[in-house]
Amino acid sequence: MFRALAVAFAVVLIAGATTFLALRPIEQVHSSTPVAAAPLRATTTRPTSPPTTTAPPTTRTTTTTTTTVTANPVSVVENFYAAINERDFATAWALGGRNLGRSYTEFVAGFDGTVRDDLTVTSVTGQTVYVSLIAWQTDGTPRYYSGWYTVSNGEIQHGKLSG
Template sequence: MLPRWLPWLLLALFLVGGGVEFLILRSGSDRPSPAPTYPSPSTAPPGAPGLDPTPTDTPYSTPGAPSLSSSPSPPPAPSPSADTPSGIVERFYEEINSRDFAAAWELGGKNIGGATYSDWVAGYGTTRQITVSAVDRTSNSTSDSTSAGEVSAVVRALQNDGSVKVYSGTYTVSDGAIVDAHLTGGQ
């Protein structure tokens, strides 16, 4: 005959064992699953010997890349070459927008405005961003690396208070720098 406590002991062991198994299985599901790995795209031509071709419909995307379902965006408008007169005017304002006033000063800030460097920089203190539409009116290349010519431009200066000042006029460019400017507006 078996002692009366033995069936209770077996039942307790069974319940404890089942509980422990449950906890072990449950704790395993709480762990983050490893990130899926995907084959890296190959730069080899398709069908190159010894390579496994990567399917083109792989369900992953590269961060920052457009999704396959989005419509293609139009190509960016061609910008003028940096060595054209209009390219130099546009680069001048890009330097101001990036707050590289020393580079903008060298591109022509020192030739227009009739101010000291510190006064000229202070003049942009209330300006948040500048956009410019520049078109070459005349252009004659004096060498492969320098340009001369007159540029028509419309300049829109977004101010810190949200207002926009609009200027229009001409820039004269010579030897890769702005040498003169005649702008009106600012209201």
Template structure:
């Protein structure tokens, strides 16, 4: 009888031991599903804490803006005038030099051709000499400066330059006195004729180097 009792108790003890082992194992090692959840949370947390890498920036310098140099603007301005493209010349700076477009165009009515010489270009200031051939064939010479800003003429300081005095013509002789005029056979000299001069006409009657009274 005692032996049967012992045999019946052994299976019960084995079941108890297995149950206790199962309970203890759950405290020391997480199941596979628990491990997966823990790793996933850990990775998400780590990614959120990592610093964001800034977008790469280009080390190439920005391209400079294209602005025509001052001398080129002045040359193009007069090239437009010579081509009678007055609208182009107006846009290049004529609008800053004249009260109206009509007055600007009328200012070139007697100009046949302009020849501009750049004497000096200092930043925005361009020094020029301008030879303006007129429609009647005469030549007018101007000198001065143009001020250019961002591709446009904004101001001008140009003046008409007096040319050299014409040399005496061979058809207009000069006599120091009436003796020279008489020796040359030119006396008497009448006002308006070549060689007549006020210093030879002492009485101011319009006749110089009159014959000596008898």
């Protein structure tokens, strides 16, 4: 019974593929020399005998799994500084600047005189990212800092820089 179904399925599959290939449009090739198209031949294969039985109805069960994805702590800290370098302080604030103990106005003012921050992640322990930072000033001088940020749920929760 199973063998007869398998043979019937294979025959139908081959017939369908052959029909598809025979009916699809031929791609035109552009060249300076005319090329004659080869004649197309369609071949149809029919089963020698119809299947005598049908498979019993099947029941499909669908299971949905919800997974909470937590942002990588390093990515959060890197995105925080990328936003600062782009002067997108609202994004930096949302990534955890609001959890660093200053008002939004004080947070933004803290970057006055800074042209760019070059961040280096020195190590990671669990959710804590250790960094060193060069804050390039408008007069071209660097200021060096090191510290850490703790990340949870895609947001910096705590942090400290010393320089």
